[in-house]
Amino acid sequence: MAEDTLDDRSPGGPGPDAAALLDQAAEFQDETGADIHEGALRHDERVPGEFWSIYCSDVYKKFGRNEVLRGLDVGIPEGMISIILGPSGTGKSVLIKHLIGLLFPDSGDIVVHGESVPKMTLSRLLEVRRKFGILFQDGALFGSMSLYDNVAFPLRQHTDYKEDQIAEIVNARLVDVGLQNAGDRVPSELSGGMRKRAGFARALVLGPEIVLFDEPDSGLDPVRTALLCDLIKQMHEENGGTYVVITHDIASARQIGEYIAVLWKGKIVQSGDAKSMFESSNPFVRQFLNRDVQGPLGME
Numbered sequence: 001m002a003e004d005t006l007d008d009r010s011p012g013g014p015g016p017d018a019a020a021l022l023d024q025a026a027e028f029q030d031e032t033g034a035d036i037h038e039g040a041l042r043h044d045e046r047v048p049g050e051f052w053s054i055y056c057s058d059v060y061k062k063f064g065r066n067e068v069l070r071g072l073d074v075g076i077p078e079g080m081i082s083i084i085l086g087p088s089g090t091g092k093s094v095l096i097k098h099l100i101g102l103l104f105p106d107s108g109d110i111v112v113h114g115e116s117v118p119k120m121t122l123s124r125l126l127e128v129r130r131k132f133g134i135l136f137q138d139g140a141l142f143g144s145m146s147l148y149d150n151v152a153f154p155l156r157q158h159t160d161y162k163e164d165q166i167a168e169i170v171n172a173r174l175v176d177v178g179l180q181n182a183g184d185r186v187p188s189e190l191s192g193g194m195r196k197r198a199g200f201a202r203a204l205v206l207g208p209e210i211v212l213f214d215e216p217d218s219g220l221d222p223v224r225t226a227l228l229c230d231l232i233k234q235m236h237e238e239n240g241g242t243y244v245v246i247t248h249d250i251a252s253a254r255q256i257g258e259y260i261a262v263l264w265k266g267k268i269v270q271s272g273d274a275k276s277m278f279e280s281s282n283p284f285v286r287q288f289l290n291r292d293v294q295g296p297l298g299m300e
Helices: 002-007 018-028 093-101 122-129 147-158 161-174 192-204 221-241 250-256 272-277 283-291
Strands: 052-063 065-077 081-085 109-112 133-136 209-214 242-247 259-264 267-273
Touching: 002 221, 052 242, 065 081, 065 093, 065 109, 065 242, 065 267, 065 283, 081 221, 081 250, 093 109, 093 209, 093 242, 133 192, 133 272, 147 161, 147 192, 161 192, 161 267, 192 221, 221 250, 242 250, 250 272, 250 283, 259 272, 267 272, 267 283, 272 283
Parallel strands: 081 242, 081 259, 133 209, 209 242
Antiparallel strands: 052 065, 052 109, 259 267
16 A cells, blocks of 8 residues: 555544545455355455455354354455445344454454454453444434433443533534434434434444444435435544445445445455446346346345
8 A cells, every 4th residue: 555545544534535445445356256256355465454444354153053154255444434235134233243342253353453353352352342333223222311311321431531521522423413402302202313313423422443334224214314324424524434334225335335345145245346346247246236136136
């Protein structure tokens, strides 16, 4: 990677130019796949963590007889909005739990900023988890707490900030997501879209380097999904960092995706910049991204 690109990157701040990152991504693309799972990413970096914010290498995970991840290889470029896209039931949520060390692979490795998650001590794992903000499918708000207290919760748990400092941060995040007048309301009084935005505010409150979105469009109508995606894009432009959106929604991928990896049957079919992915000749990728009834993906 060119020195000027590396020097411009600052954790938690705006990342390198997306076009430059995509040029770098092309250098790492593996074109040797012999079957439909072609185009998985190679991970040989000059310095660990210099390009990939996260990568998974040959990850296997099964629950009983159900093999969910089957040799998964995927890289998440630093400083971009990356989409992990795939049909329901392909292991997307299981993958998220691996990235933050809630699950560990049966074999293979998950690396965050150059460090192997499965090899971390518990104390180090807890430190690394603070790099992450997470927006869960339903917002995962505490039902007995006000919206304000929900957003303040990570600051009270993980910092020694005084209440006036917490108030300044929380109120700023509520303004960011358009909920500045809803701080005293409880989750049951909020619409689905408001709960998503509240969860987003909480995910951002510690200034994370990496933000994970687990099916953020789940339960939302197309208009509110588009509005949430617009908010995700706006917050990324303002705050920088690495955003990883796990979804099956093609419209969301088109709207905000800069880098896309398509997951099917526990493996990455293909990955690359958004333009090349939507123009892919891979039969599965082409069928899935174009909602075509003809192709390898069926009703099973």
